Amino acid sequence: MVPKHNNGSRPAVIEAKGLTRELPLGKVVIHALCGVDLCIHAGEMVGVVGPSGSGKSTLLGLIGGLDSPTHGTIAIDGVDITHMSENQLAEIRNQKIGFVFQFFNLIPSLTAEENVALPIQFASHPPFKPMARARELLDMLGLADRRRHRPTELSGGEQQRVAIARALANNPPILLADEPSGNLDTAAGEMVISAFRTIRDEIGTTIVVVTHEHHIAEQMDRVLTLVDGRIVDAQGQPARSGVLC
Numbered sequence: 001m002v003p004k005h006n007n008g009s010r011p012a013v014i015e016a017k018g019l020t021r022e023l024p025l026g027k028v029v030i031h032a033l034c035g036v037d038l039c040i041h042a043g044e045m046v047g048v049v050g051p052s053g054s055g056k057s058t059l060l061g062l063i064g065g066l067d068s069p070t071h072g073t074i075a076i077d078g079v080d081i082t083h084m085s086e087n088q089l090a091e092i093r094n095q096k097i098g099f100v101f102q103f104f105n106l107i108p109s110l111t112a113e114e115n116v117a118l119p120i121q122f123a124s125h126p127p128f129k130p131m132a133r134a135r136e137l138l139d140m141l142g143l144a145d146r147r148r149h150r151p152t153e154l155s156g157g158e159q160q161r162v163a164i165a166r167a168l169a170n171n172p173p174i175l176l177a178d179e180p181s182g183n184l185d186t187a188a189g190e191m192v193i194s195a196f197r198t199i200r201d202e203i204g205t206t207i208v209v210v211t212h213e214h215h216i217a218e219q220m221d222r223v224l225t226l227v228d229g230r231i232v233d234a235q236g237q238p239a240r241s242g243v244l245c
């Protein structure tokens with residue numbers, strides 16, 4: 001059995017206040033994210049939409065500890081990561097976050113199950129038997145009969161599901177996906193979203209998915225819309241209510 005996160009009281013798993021990321025670019029400053037407040041609870045599946053350049057990837061990078069804010073605060077699983085050092089952030093990423101990107105980045109010489117097992121083999125205190133865990137996750141995502149295949153022998157949708165299984169290998173409470181279906185056809189994209197739903201239902205993982213595809217956003221519990229680095233409501237006005245913890 002894949003162990004389930006305990007979401008009994010639905011605590012806040014991602015909490016941001018006034019989250020701001022400014023990037024110096026020559027003599028100008030790019031305002032990639034401008035004072036975002038948000039609260040995402042355990043087991044929620046949240047979509048992030050918005051035009052290109054609106055700050056979606058910047059937000060995901062700050063949630064995932066790949067980057068630090070210039071102002072504001074960000075807490076992950078109850079831990080304030082705002083001012084953490086690079087080493088501390090690396091530890092948070094290892095323990096708390098699974099990342100999925102548009103490109104699958106699987107290791108071509110390894111089979112599906114070996115790709116999924118790899119992060120467990122690299123963990124300082126492996127929480128699972130690597131190959132048994134890999135098989136469990138691949139089974140859960142409908143890839144039982146693909147586990148001995150190498151990436152080139154798999155379709156794009158299958159490769160992305162292997163990448164998702166790999167992101168879950170060490171059982172992080174949070175899964176972050178940046179345009180996970182951006183490189184897939186519609187049917188394969190649907191299977192990826194259905195995989196996220198399975199994961200949320202079976203394991204209780206909190207999932208944040210950046211997408212520009214409306215049919216994908218519609219399948220989320222909740223959708224946050226970013227415009228020019230700010231969360232806006234359906235009328236395009238700055239949204240404040242309902243996003244704080």
Ligand SMILES: Nc1ncnc2c1ncn2[C@@H]1O[C@H](COP(=O)(O)OP(=O)(O)O)[C@@H](O)[C@H]1O
Binds near residue numbers: 056
């Ligand atoms: N490393 C960077 N250097 C300079 N500008 C950046 C960098 N990363 C992002 N930006 C800028 O910040 C803004 C938000 O980018 P991003 O978060 O990638 O948007 P999205 O993912 O919504 O397309 C854009 O104007 C982008 O050009």
Ligand SMILES: [Mg+2]
Binds near residue numbers: 056057058178
């Ligand atoms: Mg982006």
